[in-house]
Structure formats: structure tokens, C-alpha cells
Amino acid sequence: MAMKKLLVASLLLGSSVAQSAEQFVVEDIRFEGLQRVTLGAALLTMPVRVGDDVDERDVSEMIQALFASGNFEDIKVYRDGNALLVKVLERPTIANITFSGNKAIKEEQLKENLDASRIMVGEALDRTTLSKIEKGLEDFYYSVGKYNATVKAVVTPLPRNRADLKFVFTEGVSAKIQQINFIGNDVFTDEELQDKFNLQAEVPWWNFLADKKYQKQVLAGDLEILRSQYLNSGYLKYKLDATQVAISPDKKGVYITLKIDEGKQYSVKDVKFRGDLAGKVGDLDSLVTISAGEVYNGAKVTALEEAVKRKLGELGYAYPQVTTIPDFDDLNQQVALTVNVDPGKRIYVRNITFSGNTSTKDEVLRREMRQMEGSWLNSKSVERGKERLSRTGFFENVDVQTVRVPGTDDQVDIKYNVKEANAGNINFGVGYGTESGISFQAGIQQDNFLGTGNRFGINAMMNDYQKNISLEYRDPYFTLDGISLGGKIYYNEFEASDANISDYTNQSYGTSLTWGFPFDELNFFEFGLGYDHNKISNTQEYAQIEKFKAIHGFDRGDNVIELDDFDWSVSWTRNNLNRGYFPTAGNHQRASFRMTIPGSDAQYFKAQYDVRQYFPLNEGHDFSLLLRGKLGYGNGYGTTDNGSDQLLPFYENFYAGGFSTLRGFRSNTVGPKAVYVGGCEAGGISGGGNNNCATGTDDAAGGNATALASAELIVPTPFASEEVRNQIRTSIFVDAGTVWDTEYDVASGDGRYLSDYSDPSLIRASYGAALQWMSPMGPLVFSIARPIKKYDGDDEEFFTFTIGRTF
Secondary structure, eight states: OOOEEEEEEEETTEEEEOSOOOOEEOOEEEEESOSSSOHHHHHHHOSOOTTOEEOHHHHHHHHHHHHHTTOEEEEEEEEETTEEEEEEEEOOEEEEEEEESOSSSOHHHHHHHHHHTTOOTTSBOOHHHHHHHHHHHHHHHHHTTOTTOEEEEEEEEETTTEEEEEEEEEOOOOOEEEEEEEESOOSSOHHHHHHTOSSOSSOOTTOTTOOOBOOHHHHHHHHHHHHHHHHTTTOTTOEEEEEEEEEOTTSSEEEEEEEEEOOOOOEEEEEEEEEOOTTOHHHHHTTOOOOTTSBOOHHHHHHHHHHHHHHHHHTTOSSOEEEEEEEEETTTTEEEEEEEEEOOOOOEEEEEEEESOSSSOHHHHHTTOOSOTTSBOOHHHHHHHHHHHHHTSSEEEEEEEEEEOTTOSSEEEEEEEEEEOOOEEEOOEEEEETTTEEEEEOOEEESSGGGSSOEEEEEEEEOSSEEEEEEEEEETTSSTTOOEEEEEEEEEEEEGGGGTBSSOEEEEEEEEEEEEEEOSSSEEEEEEEEEEEEEEESOOOOHHHHHHHHHTTOOTTOOEEEEEEEEEEEEEEEEOOSOSSSOOSEEEEEEEEEEEOTTSSSOEEEEEEEEEEEEEOSTTOSSEEEEEEEEEEEEEOSBOTTSOBOOOOGGGOBOBOSTTSOTTBOTTOBSOEEEEEESOOTTOEEOSTTOOEEEEEEEEOOBSEEEEEEEEEEEOOTTOOGGGGGGEEEEEEEEEEEEEOTTOOOOOOSSTTOOOTTOTTOOEEEEEEEEEEEETTEEEEEEEEEEEEOOTTOOBOOEEEEESOOO
16 A cells, blocks of 8 residues: 655645645545535535646645635645545534523624624534634724623534534623813813713713713714814814824723814805706805805705705606815905705606505505606605605504615606504503592404495494493595595493582483595595584483573573474694604694584584694604694674573583593593582581582593693613604603683582682693503503692692503
8 A cells, every 4th residue: 555645734714835836647545533514515526526626725625625615624625646535624503502601792782793604503613613703703893992891602512513602701891981182272162062972071970861981983973073063153264183092091982182273264155056057057046044244054054055956856867966065265264155966867657566564455545645747756756655654553663765776877766665553453442540449441443444445334332431432434545635534423321420520410422524625745635514412311410400401491490401403514624744643743723613403403503623743853753742722712702592591502611621631630621610509508608699508529520621731751662672762752741721711600609619719810730741652452551740839629640541542
């Protein structure tokens, strides 16, 4: 047997070439050490075949090819006569991957990173790749200020050439900023510059959201803020000469030094446009808000460029190039601004498509579009379509993309992608108060019935004070012009005493028909006709009810009152909210007026006005301020058969307290109370006129006028992930309001529960916090509240929980 000669040896990716340079014809190729890799797979990897003439160079290339397969840790090649003997040490197979100590990086993110590098269970273990991953993860920790962090990949050998892989993280603590120094700043003080930074060396004790941790990305953002501050103040030639970040020996402190060259302040000499202005010179000139002689402001220049792009976008120029070129007059410290405009080609819209609407039909989305297919692209109309889809309330998210049509330079497709919300809900509510105990209510409604965009509801409700069944339907696009048609039929039994109102029972039924008319993109009018039959029994003989019974000719002892009323109504709605659920910007107003038709048993009218205004407090709309208000007034008109002035029926009164009006107060308990007038008894208050004595109670009677207001600060929900950000909302609020009766004329006194209920100044107020969640079964609302100002007879309700409605 011929002596085996080591031709080429390779240890851990390195190779050494033996001195023999003999060339020979390969008669056989044999492998030793193969376990997981098959012989066929190994032979296919090699560039050398039986019958080839080989020398040292060929063998070296063979080893490189085997290493490139990623299956081997060590390879040695021997010559055994005219045969090649390849001895290999296979890389172990990864049997399991675990992580320990990682808090700043989620396991899902780590697994995605490892998968991209082909470090996964079942694959060969590449130690070189592990080293790169360790280095990359440590670099990430360094970028967020954790300079003591280490990442080690621990490999534990297992039988059958397998290995467990465990990444051990020692994250340590983030280095904190000890000092930020500015060099070369004369225009602004160190304190003025530091105040603009997100990174802070000194954090006030009251600012619990502030953080002294150093992060490389945050510093980059702060440097851009610093640059903007100088550019917005006219220092166009501002430069940041050097940025030095020094780390303390224990790697727990960071010292930042910024060397600034402020330059000189420039004023604007003039502003002019140049280029192809698409025949809109006058329109573009009107966009200029920069006056000659004023200090240069970089933010104004950027705003001008964006305004020009928007204007061109409305004219069909989807990809305009707008740049501002400064021409410096250093002697006079002035700058002339030339806005160079290249509108590009005018673009047509080929197709408008929708995705994500698994339940909602395309036609429901398409009818909200204001951009038409085959017409010039109008960026404003495209955005308006997005806003209108958001306002339907059918979608949690709406995104829009403008995509070029391949092979053309003047056509685009508009693609709307939506995420459907739960448009149907179960109106199930549970409330708990310090005196009210637990109550329930239930119902079912579908605002996007079978994906048609039509509202359909069958509600059957039963709780302590109400039994109700109703059927309603509304088609928002009964005609192509957007005229809506809706109708409702209902039957209701209402037990006032169980709703915290002075006792009476009302059995009612009725029907209504409504037509809606859109005025423009934001304003909507609705007209309706209706009929109601009310059968009222078990009334208490308090003054407010006795007065109503008297003017309608009922005797004091009459226990049943039946009234038939026909009414007409008109309402106006203006909706400028940025989305249907959980808006963060915009305004919603609704004014309504309802009046019974002359000849009805009760002749009265009711007018209401509701408004919501959202003010975003930061660019990302994480913080918003919500202001809400409600005004309501009702009264009778004309006279009854006995010549008395008509009144607003007591069963139409306004009440306050509870989830939708004054949180912190038990439902309906805020406002006028039932007052009994009779002979003077113990505890009674002597009245004037024909009233011998007035006795107050804590039973709610309601009033014909109301005024409510609320201020609500919407804040990011603690511990909520980015994925559920649009489905959950947290807020802190203050509510205030009052209910009064302009027709109240019972004498008042100093007794408990007895006040001048015609006085609107008896204002209640409360404060608290609320959490709203768009759950799969509909909106869930939790709130806790405490009264700030209350009066005798008002019941507190600390905690409420409601399903099916949001604020």
C-alpha cells in the first residue's frame, strides 16, 4: 500500500499547503468522518472528479468548496496512492436555541435576526457567524448606552454530533448623561440649547417621564433639533464642527461636548419662483408667507416647499421636485431665495383598488372616494377618500399608497388598505356604584350589515328599569347622491323608580322615518317624521307632575295618562374628525330640533346641541385634548283646551349623571328633585301663594334645560404595545354640568333636598380617569371618578363599566 501523504490541511477555516507539487490522476475519492452529510452531497460540492488530473492548487480549491458548503469545521486531504482521502469534522447540528438575560430585546426579534443568518434548529452550527452575531448585538446595546453589556453564545455538545445553543445576555445598566457642554455658542445660552434636547443631564424631580439615559439615536435627533433652532433663527451657515462623546472609566457615565460654529444671522431679501410653474404663478405666489426683510426661518422655507408640492399634487403632478436655492449677500447679511420648481409629468389615475375589506363590499368603500379613475391625480381628493373611510367607523386603520403603473410614466394606481373594525357590537353594560349596586343591559346592532355599509339593528333590552324591543334600518346611500333613508319601530316599558327617577311607569310604542341629505364633505342634514304613543301610570303626586296633569285636564287621582304625539324633526351634523373610532384631531358637531305637530296631545319642542373638539398636543398625536359640550332646552308651545300654557312632558325631561354625562355621579340623579306640596307637616317649608307647604325629596325629577362640559386629556396607555395602540385609549378628565327647570315655581326654603331648581348655577363637577378598548365584542369602557362639587340628593358612583359605547 502506498504511503498516505498530507496534501493540504485546513484547520478552522485556515489552510496550509504541503510542499509536494506532484500531479496525478485521481482514481478514487474517499471520505472519513461523514455523519449528517451524505457522500453524494459531499462529492457534488467538490470541483474534483475521479479521472481528473490534480495538483496542490486543485486540492486547495476542493477544500475551499467544501468549507463554503457550511457543513464542516475541519478538513484534511491525503493522497493514498492515486486516491484522495478526505478526512472531515462536521459542524454539529443545532438541536435547540434558548436565550437568557435579554430584557431590552424581545425573543421574537432575536429569532428573526438568527433566522436571517441561518442560525436555526436543524441547521449546521457556524461559529464564525455566531461571533458576528455576538458583536452585532453588543453594538446594539452600545447604541442605547449600555456599555457594560456582553453577549455570549454558549455551545453545549450533545450526542450524535448535535449541540444546544444558548445566548447569555448581561445587559447591565444604561450609562447616564453626566454633562452636556456647548462650545462656541454666543447667540443662545447653554440652558436655552439644552432645553430643546430630549437627552438631559439634569432632570427635574417632578418630570417623571424624563430620562437621563444616553442613546445614540436620540442624540442624532437632538443634533437635528439644534440645527433647526439655528436655521429657524436666521443662522444659515451654522455648522457643528465636532461631537465628542466620552465615557467614564466605569462605563456608567457619558459626557457630551458639542463644538458649534454659529455664523451670522441673515434676513430675507426676496423670494421668487423659477422653473415650470404649470401655469399657476399666481397660486404659488399666494403660498409665500415670508416677507422681505424678516429674519430667515428654515421652518417657513420648508413649509413653503411642502405647500407648493401639495398645490401641484392637487393639479395632477404627483412627483414634483421643489428645492430652495439661497443666494447670499454676505456684506449686507441678506439671502435671496429662489424656489426651483420642476413639476414633472402630469399623472392620471388608472385604477383605485381596495384590500383588507374581507366583510365590507368594495362598493361601500368606493362610494366614499372623491378621486375618480381616469382623471388627473388630485392628492387632496386621495387624502379626502382616506378621511371619509376612517369616519365610517367600519375600519380601525386606513392606509393609502400611490403606485406607478409599470411601463408608463404618466399613470398611477391608488391602493387603499384597510383593517376592518368590529362594526357590530353587543350593547351589554355593567355598572357599579356606591349606592346603585350592579345593573345590566343588552342589545345587538350591526352598523355594517353584511358588508353593505347599511345599519341594521334588532335590540331587545331588559334591565331593572326598562324593557325594550326595537327594529331599525338605515341605508346611507339610498340614492347615488348620498341621500339616506332610515326607519325604526319600537316598543318600550320604562320604570322610572328603578332608573333613579321619581316613580312612574311609561308604556310606549312608535315609529319614525328619516331622510338624510349631504350638503358637502363635512355637513349633513336629516329630516324625520315620527309617531309616539305614551301610556303613563303609577305617577307620584309631586308638584311637577301635578302641574302637567292639571294643564291637560287630568284629575289628581287619575292614575293613567295616555298621549298620542306626531312629530317632525331636523338635525345638522358636521364631522371633521380624523377617524371614526378614537379620533385624535378634528371636530364633531350635532344640532337637532324636534317638535310635535299642532293637534298632538302634548305640544312641545326640544332642541339639543352637542360638540366634540380634539386638539393634538404633539406631532404623533400620542397626547390629545378633548373638549366636549352639550346644551339642551325644551318647552311647550301653544295652549291646552282649558287655556293653560303647554309644558314639556315630564317623561321628556333632561337628566344628568352617569357614563355619558357626569361621571362620578349615579345615573340620572343630578338635577331637580321631586317636590311635594300640601298641608304643613313636620319638616315642610311654608310656601307662598296657594301652596301651603313644600317638602323636598331625593327623587330625581329632571328639568327642561341642561348644560354639560368636559375636558379630557388623552395620554398614551401605559404598557400598551404598538400593535394595540389604535385599539385602546386612556384619558384623565374633568366633567361639569347642571340641569334645571325654567318652569319651576314652587316656593323654596332651607329644608334638605329643597332648592330653587330654576337656577342654572347649581353646577356639579367631578374628576377621574377612563380606559376604552375596542374589543372583539365591541367597545369596552372603564372609568373611575370622584365628585368635586355635589348637592344633597346627588348619589356618587365611583366605578362604571360599559360595553357597546364610547365617549
